[in-house]
Amino acid sequence: MKSLIAYFTQTNNTKKIAEAIFEVLSAHDETNISTIRKVDIESLDEYDLLFVGTPCHDSDLAPPVKGFLENLPDSPKFKLAGFFTHSTFMPDDTERNRELYDQWAGLCTPTFENACKNKKIEFLGYFNCRGKANPGIEAFIRQVVITDDDEWNEYLPELRKHPDSNDIEDAKVFAQEILDKL
Numbered sequence: 001m002k003s004l005i006a007y008f009t010q011t012n013n014t015k016k017i018a019e020a021i022f023e024v025l026s027a028h029d030e031t032n033i034s035t036i037r038k039v040d041i042e043s044l045d046e047y048d049l050l051f052v053g054t055p056c057h058d059s060d061l062a063p064p065v066k067g068f069l070e071n072l073p074d075s076p077k078f079k080l081a082g083f084f085t086h087s088t089f090m091p092d093d094t095e096r097n098r099e100l101y102d103q104w105a106g107l108c109t110p111t112f113e114n115a116c117k118n119k120k121i122e123f124l125g126y127f128n129c130r131g132k133a134n135p136g137i138e139a140f141i142r143q144v145v146i147t148d149d150d151e152w153n154e155y156l157p158e159l160r161k162h163p164d165s166n167d168i169e170d171a172k173v174f175a176q177e178i179l180d181k182l
C-alpha cells in the first residue's frame with residue numbers, strides 16, 4: 001500500500017498534525033508527505049490512501065485545499081481521509097462550544113464529504129483539533145467572536161497551547177484507525 005499526506009499550512013499547526021500522521025503511516029507502508037502546492041495531480045494514481053490536511057479559513061477548508069479537492073480525479077483508486085486545525089472550540093464540551101464550532105468551523109467536514117461524493121472517492125473520516133491563531137486572527141476573534149472578557153481570558157491562553165501533545169497523540173490514533181479500516 002502507498003499513501004500520500006498532502007497539506008496546506010501557513011503557521012505550521014496543520015504541518016504538525018501531518019507529521020504525526022506521517023509517523024504512523026510510514027512505520028507500516030510506503031508514505032510520502034508534501035505540501036499541497038507541490039502535489040502533481042497526475043501522480044495521485046500511484047496511491048491507495050490520500051490524507052488531505054488544512055487550516056480552517058472562514059469556517060471552511062482553506063481556499064487552496066478546496067481547489068485541490070476540486071481538481072482530484074473522478075473515481076480514483078485512492079481513498080481519502082481529512083484533517084483540519086481551527087481556532088474555535090472543540091464541539092463536544094458544551095452547548096456554547098458546539099455553537100461556536102458550528103459557526104466558525106462547521107463547513108469543514110461537509111466540504112470534505114461533498115468533495116469526495118462529487119468525485120466518487122471513498123471518504124474514510126476526518127480529524128480535527130485546535131490550532132493557535134496568528135495575531136490578526138486573534139484580534140478578529142476578540143472583536144467579533146469572543147467579546148466577553150471572562151470567556152476570552154479562558155479561551156486565549158488555552159488556544160495558544162495548540163496543537164499540544166494530546167492533539168499529536170490523538171492524530172496518531174486517528175491515523176491508526178484509518179489504517180485499520182483498510
Ligand SMILES: Cc1cc2nc3c(=O)[nH]c(=O)nc-3n(C[C@H](O)[C@H](O)[C@H](O)COP(=O)(O)O)c2cc1C
Binds near residue numbers: 014085086088134
Ligand atoms: C485567513 C484566516 C481565516 C481563518 N478563519 C478561521 C475560521 O473561520 N475559524 C477558525 O476556527 N479558525 C480560523 N482561522 C484560524 C486557523 O484555522 C488556525 O489558526 C489554524 O490552526 C492555522 O493553521 P496553520 O498554522 O496550519 O496555517 C483562520 C486563519 C486565517 C489565517
